[in-house]
Amino acid sequence: MTTMAQSELHDFAAAYALDALDPEDRWTYERHLDTCERCREEVSSLRETGTEMAYATEGPEPSPELKGRILLAARAAPQMGAVVPMRRRWLLPATSAMAVAAACAAVGLGLWANSLRDEVGRQQIVALEGNPGRLIVSGKQATLVMCVPEAPAGKSYEAWVFENDVPRAAGVFAGGCRSVELARPVRQGNTVAVTLEKAGGVEAPQGDILMSADV
Amino acid sequence: MSEYAITLASVVGRRATPSQASISDEQLLKAVGGGDHDALGVLYDRFGKVAYGLAFRILRDRTLAEDAVQEAFLALWRSADSYRRERAKPSTWILTVVHRRAVDLVRREEIRRGDPLESAPEPTSGPVDEDVTLRSRRVEVQAALRELPEDQRQALELAYYGGYTQSELAERLGVPLGTIKSRMFAGLAQLRKLIPEH
Numbered sequence: 580m581t582t583m584a585q586s587e588l589h590d591f592a593a594a595y596a597l598d599a600l601d602p603e604d605r606w607t608y609e610r611h612l613d614t615c616e617r618c619r620e621e622v623s624s625l626r627e628t629g630t631e632m633a634y635a636t637e638g639p640e641p642s643p644e645l646k647g648r649i650l651l652a653a654r655a656a657p658q659m660g661a662v663v664p665m666r667r668r669w670l671l672p673a674t675s676a677m678a679v680a681a682a683c684a685a686v687g688l689g690l691w692a693n694s695l696r697d698e699v700g701r702q703q704i705v706a707l708e709g710n711p712g713r714l715i716v717s718g719k720q721a722t723l724v725m726c727v728p729e730a731p732a733g734k735s736y737e738a739w740v741f742e743n744d745v746p747r748a749a750g751v752f753a754g755g756c757r758s759v760e761l762a763r764p765v766r767q768g769n770t771v772a773v774t775l776e777k778a779g780g781v782e783a784p785q786g787d788i789l790m791s792a793d794v
Numbered sequence: 795m796s797e798y799a800i801t802l803a804s805v806v807g808r809r810a811t812p813s814q815a816s817i818s819d820e821q822l823l824k825a826v827g828g829g830d831h832d833a834l835g836v837l838y839d840r841f842g843k844v845a846y847g848l849a850f851r852i853l854r855d856r857t858l859a860e861d862a863v864q865e866a867f868l869a870l871w872r873s874a875d876s877y878r879r880e881r882a883k884p885s886t887w888i889l890t891v892v893h894r895r896a897v898d899l900v901r902r903e904e905i906r907r908g909d910p911l912e913s914a915p916e917p918t919s920g921p922v923d924e925d926v927t928l929r930s931r932r933v934e935v936q937a938a939l940r941e942l943p944e945d946q947r948q949a950l951e952l953a954y955y956g957g958y959t960q961s962e963l964a965e966r967l968g969v970p971l972g973t974i975k976s977r978m979f980a981g982l983a984q985l986r987k988l989i990p991e992h
Contacts, residue, residue, distance in 0.1 A: 593979040594960040599953035628986040633848040633889045635935035641846035653871045
């Protein structure tokens, strides 16, 4: 968390609900939302009211062709759950955790998508092999930020930390664009990898490694 | 097959069209998340008009407004399976995506943003075939906005329809940032009381 006072953060709720925060404040506040359930509830309530303003607008009708264009474009656009989206911004080297978090938030459309806790400067960002996402390492805490297809029925993604080539289970997660905090600490020399396993996870990896990163 | 691969047809059976009205927004989003193009079409039928009205109010340009709506619906298409009911009602979530796209676009394009208070569109009777429910809701929300204290209404409208950030607003109106924050918060709280539940 930045040096911003908690009380100041709480004042952001209404502006956030109206999409009226400046980009940096929005990013900071979204990190705060990760840890503040009361704030999430407050924002939900304020946003619900703010969105009512959408219904007060009036103006021209959209062109009759717009629906067809949207449906046509959707046929050409992969879904999160279908294909790993190789969005251009993911292919650019990340210059900061903020860029990664912003991309994740933009792709995932979560209202508080990221859960990166530490200050930007102390983070190590490692590109993943096999996926355009990133591994963010802050001290011993590692977070995967990536998009993966929806897991097939009966399957889950499972993260692993390889310590001296011994895999340790580090958490199970579903598909979509997300940030996943690993349940095991990482150290220099470890490798983080993700496999597809039986739903709920297994004790030792059996599936192929879908993506990995050396710390 | 993914657990999300629920198609509109599986939700409503073969006779999809007559039953579409009974499908909840949430079921629709789930079907969209499962890759159902028909469900995306129904979602557009339900929200396209409001979405476009909102985008047009912000962008004041037909082409840009259509771009914003198209981008928003594609974003919904790509990420409908990340929708979580506990965070927002489907309608709130959908219109939030539309609002963000339009606001991002108005800021990126550096369109000269007029004062929504000065140039709010003239009330019209709306198209003859306009949905009665939508029309009455519009009247309700417009009336609620008119009942707000002037400074609160101004803050809400410049932020929500003008796409101004809170610091831009403070500068534009020549008041401290804290005042803007209070006006926005009080305005939303007051608006909540004035708008009937839906």
